[in-house]
Amino acid sequence: MSVFNSTNGLKIMLVVTGLLLSGCTVKDTRMYYWGNYERMLYAHHLKSEEVSSLQEIEILTQDIDKALASGKPVAPGIHAHLGMLYASMGDLDAAVDALNREKQSFPESRVLIDGFIQRISNAKAITK
Template sequence: MRRTLISLSLLIGLCACKTTEPLYYYGEYNQAVYSYFKSDELSQQEQIAALNQVIQKAASKGKAVPPGVHAQLGMLYFENGNQTLGEQHFMEEKQRFPESAQYIDFLLNAAKKGGQNETN
């Protein structure tokens, strides 16, 4: 009898749990990344605007930005010649997701070398 009551109370407790909400706010992030690789969906400026909107909406909803948003935005800024904003977003990605530091450093070095080759 006691075992049945414990099992029943556990079952009721599990059923009463609130469904978890998503950890991150994605917004149009997937569409922007798809467009980046597809090259004919959105212009780079539209992709930048979409990613900045994801960041702003996430902040307004009190949600975290998913991994990769700042890295993608950094790459777009580098490709558009804005090294300062590119570096800022790469550093933001590293700060938010320290496990990505090695990869972000690789991207940062590649982006800087690419920019040097274009100016020489």
């Protein structure tokens, strides 16, 4: 009697197939929720004519909501980018709010973010 008969061969093939298929699943093990940020940032810098600031704000706001729903923290830079978009559109209060959320989430960014906030505060003082 052969050790490798048709029943054993079928079982081995099923086990190997199962192992191969289980290796095909992709689990997101990243620490932060990135959403569309990387693609949007690429488009912002290299294809800026294709995506408006308003569309970027909408994309980032949706990504922030999805991050909260997933239980993962928002990726570094998302709130800062959102703040700079608001500032470019003239919504300085929303810009400062977004920048403060970045600083709260990533205290190591304090010096950079405080510089942005100071520039926005100076712009607000000039426009009054």
